[in-house]
Amino acid sequence: xxxxSLLTLIVxxxxxxxxxxxxxxxxxxLLAGALGKGxxxxxxxxxxxxxxxxxxxxxTFFGMALVGIFSLLPYTFLLSLSLAIxxxxxxxxxxxxxxxxxxxxxxxVPKSIYNVLHKYSVKKNSPGSAAYLGLIAASSSFxxxxxxxxxxxxxxxxxxxxxxxxxLLLAIILIIPLIIILISxxxxxxxxxxxxxxxxxxxxxxxxxGLTYILIGWIILLILNGTIGSIL
Amino acid sequence: MKHIVKRNGKSExxxxxxxxxxxxxxxxxxxxxxxxxxxxxxxxxxxxxxxxASKNEVTSNDIRHKSEKLLSKIDPNAGxxxxxxxxxx
Numbered sequence: 001x002x003x004x005s006l007l008t009l010i011v012x013x014x015x016x017x018x019x020x021x022x023x024x025x026x027x028x029x030l031l032a033g034a035l036g037k038g039x040x041x042x043x044x045x046x047x048x049x050x051x052x053x054x055x056x057x058x059x060t061f062f063g064m065a066l067v068g069i070f071s072l073l074p075y076t077f078l079l080s081l082s083l084a085i086x087x088x089x090x091x092x093x094x095x096x097x098x099x100x101x102x103x104x105x106x107x108x109v110p111k112s113i114y115n116v117l118h119k120y121s122v123k124k125n126s127p128g129s130a131a132y133l134g135l136i137a138a139s140s141s142f143x144x145x146x147x148x149x150x151x152x153x154x155x156x157x158x159x160x161x162x163x164x165x166x167x168l169l170l171a172i173i174l175i176i177p178l179i180i181i182l183i184s185x186x187x188x189x190x191x192x193x194x195x196x197x198x199x200x201x202x203x204x205x206x207x208x209x210g211l212t213y214i215l216i217g218w219i220i221l222l223i224l225n226g227t228i229g230s231i232l
Numbered sequence: 233m234k235h236i237v238k239r240n241g242k243s244e245x246x247x248x249x250x251x252x253x254x255x256x257x258x259x260x261x262x263x264x265x266x267x268x269x270x271x272x273x274x275x276x277x278x279x280x281x282x283x284x285a286s287k288n289e290v291t292s293n294d295i296r297h298k299s300e301k302l303l304s305k306i307d308p309n310a311g312x313x314x315x316x317x318x319x320x321x
Contacts, residue, residue, distance in 0.1 A: 029317065031261075032258075032261040032313060032317065033257075033261075035260050035261040035262075035263070036256075036257030036258065036260045036261040037257065037260075038260055038266065118317075122317060188263055190262050190263060190309050191261050191262065191313055192262060192309040192310070192312040192313045192316075193309070195312070195313070195316060196312070
């Protein structure tokens with residue numbers, strides 16, 4: 001697989017996975033809280049950026065650490081692990097697709113975290129609390145984020161292009177919808193409009209991310225049996 | 233002094249300023265100007281206070297529903313945000 005193909009895979013599937021109702025809701029709540037407190041624009045920007053940077057930094061750090069660990073694994077063990085990860089990714093894709101039909105049935109965000117999210121997004125609402133909220137939000141979807149990052153790390157490691165910068169690229173792609181929401185909000189889009197859009201589209205977001213997990217799992221299988229490496 | 237029953241079952245004296253602040257914040261979040269937000273928050277908090285005077289026992293949820301209704305009539309978007317701010321995840 002060439003770098004261009006890998007780049008296309010990471011960009012396309014990253015964009016599909018970035019449309020996550022939970023992360024959109026948390027960021028919208030943070031922006032609503034910041035607007036509601038009537039912060040000056042500079043503080044508003046700092047709060048939004050603190051959240052985005054800490055959210056992306058945690059995912060990048062996690063991904064880079066895994067790339068490092070995977071590079072130390074014996075190749076035969078890496079192959080077995082990759083097979084397991086591809087199966088898990090496909091299984092998680094099916095579970096996520098089930099959410100398209102019965103939304104909320106298989107939510108991986110614990111309900112106990114809701115009050116914490118409200119506290120740091122709306123009540124506290126400062127650059128420090130926003131940075132902390134970014135860490136909480138990135139780690140709240142632990143199962144889906146872990147499977148997503150593990151899958152990309154596996155692909156990168158199997159193709160021996162194990163550069164950690166792919167993980168930085170992935171993290172940046174994952175915050176693109178949030179950056180678009182921030183820009184829209186600064187241009188006058190109402191938070192209620194964003195939330196209504198999120199509510200109307202969350203089932204379809206689940207469907208697209210479910211299909212993406214299956215696609216990524218399938219691609220790992222194709223790399224393992226040599227089909228992809230020899231074609232691209 | 234009107235007492236209200238909170239979600240955790242504890243009783244507390246109704247604080248009009250809390251209601252005012254939350255409605256004001258919802259209006260600002262919807263890009264309304266500070267002046268308009270103040271007017272709406274003042275109007276609703278007064279109406280809720282009047283409504284409360286005729287009640288024996290009220291829960292914080294009752295107050296929230298009443299405020300949501302009033303706010304949605306004035307500004308449906310701010311009303312939506314006010315009613316969804318705890319269940320938006």
